[in-house]
Amino acid sequence: MKFIHSADWQLGKPFGRFDSDVRGALTEARFDAVDALGSAAAEHGAEHVIVAGDIFDTEGPEDRTIVQAISRMDRHGCRWWLLPGNHDFARNGGLWDRVRQRTSDKIIVLSEPEPREIEDKIWLLPAPLIHRHNLEDPTSLFDTMETPGARLRIGVAHGSIRDFGSRGETKNQIAPDRARLSELDYLALGDWHGALKVDARTWYSGTPETDRFQRDEPGHALVVEVQPDLMPTVTPIRTGRFQWLTRDWTINDKAAFDAECDQLLAGVDAPNTLLQLTLAGITSLGERIAMLGRLENDLSHRLRHLGVRADDLVGRPREEDLATLAVEGMLGTAAAKLNARIDAGGLDSAVAKRALERLFVEYSREGQA
Structure with missing residues (x-):
């Protein structure tokens, strides 16, 4: 039988x-x-x-x-x-x-x-x-x-x-x-x-x-x-249609991130894939913003669902980022103070990281407007 x-x-x-x-x-x-x-x-x-x-x-x-x-x-x-x-x-x-x-x-x-x-x-x-x-x-x-x-x-x-x-x-x-x-x-x-x-x-x-x-x-x-x-x-x-994937990526630059994205997309049926993604690593603020931008503007549209945890993907400003902000007077002063607080560590460090990133994001948006 x-x-x-x-x-x-x-x-x-x-x-x-x-x-x-x-x-x-x-x-x-x-x-x-x-x-x-x-x-x-x-x-x-x-x-x-x-x-x-x-x-x-x-x-x-x-x-x-x-x-x-x-x-x-x-x-x-x-x-x-x-x-x-x-x-x-x-x-x-x-x-x-x-x-x-x-x-x-x-x-x-x-x-x-x-x-x-x-x-x-x-x-x-x-x-x-x-x-x-x-x-x-x-x-x-x-x-x-x-x-x-x-x-x-x-x-x-x-x-x-x-x-x-x-x-x-x-x-x-x-x-x-x-x-x-x-x-x-x-x-x-x-x-x-x-x-x-x-x-x-x-x-x-x-x-x-x-x-x-x-x-x-x-x-x-x-x-x-x-x-x-x-x-x-x-x-x-x-018998199933959907795949529910969990991925943890440790990345330190956009090239490595793009390679992970391309490998993922090559191996799944994107419209029938749900992904819970955790990112970790240390990269520049600009590259962190670009990575999250690809997730928001590319992968999230290809996949059926995308959930992202990126708290452990740390964006540190490069010297040229700080130099760009420095010419803006008070923005540059604020960026320098936040960066010093990050270097000092302690309980305020995580908050300072997010504040510095937000400062850089808003500055970048103003520059594109």
Whole structure:
């Protein structure tokens, strides 16, 4: 049997930190990822897509989010098996009742911990979450689930094999050897947003569309082939559109900065790239201004999103910069005093650096006017 393992769609995620145009693109990409999964199922001959929790970002998404999710799934020939996770946990009268009111028979909500025979003698064992955080292992019930005549036992759960700290949930702990303990041929997990192999029979699929600055890889899903008495074959496939990159550049001149920019642009699909950039180094004020100017007037327009932290990129005036300011009378006197304060260090040094840079920026603007 072959199926697609996915998780952590988090449809309806607000992306509130971004401008409206970026928010709209990121929101739409998450729905497009559903289509990518359906297309992948057809391409790889998989009749089932098993989604290991967090299909929705909250337990109370808007109607449009639910309808969009269902309509995207409905236009593909595969069957969709949806497990409630910690973001969209199962409760009476909640989200999943709203979903069932609209679904066709090809979309099955696994809101009860009851085994389902999805093909002849192939059983799916779900561990839905009924609270956001469970103190017990949600997969412990697998041991008592009866699967008469089973050729294959496939578990699906949402939680942590280990403590992911700030990068994942620390509740809903799952035994790391659950596949062995419960005699599973495969355990499909959700919660960790990157594809991760726990052991030969236990995998996190990761999210199909990346949603945070943690790793360079775009979203993935897993094509899983399982056969009785054999280890599963697991193949990651790309499903995501956007890349979320974090870069730290230490640079001391504009030439090195331009080289970094050119190398970055050559290696990415710029319109589908979000970049969080941190700059550090010591350069002249003029070159620092030119670098930040390229970011503002070039890279920010090419990339889908650009965030810059440049506090550690120190701009020091060259002798010629000071000489230019010096002829301006009071401006030159102010520049000399600020530069002396920078050289002296101390608590005022950082403020003096910014003040000197601002003085030079304003002077440069006046000269261009």
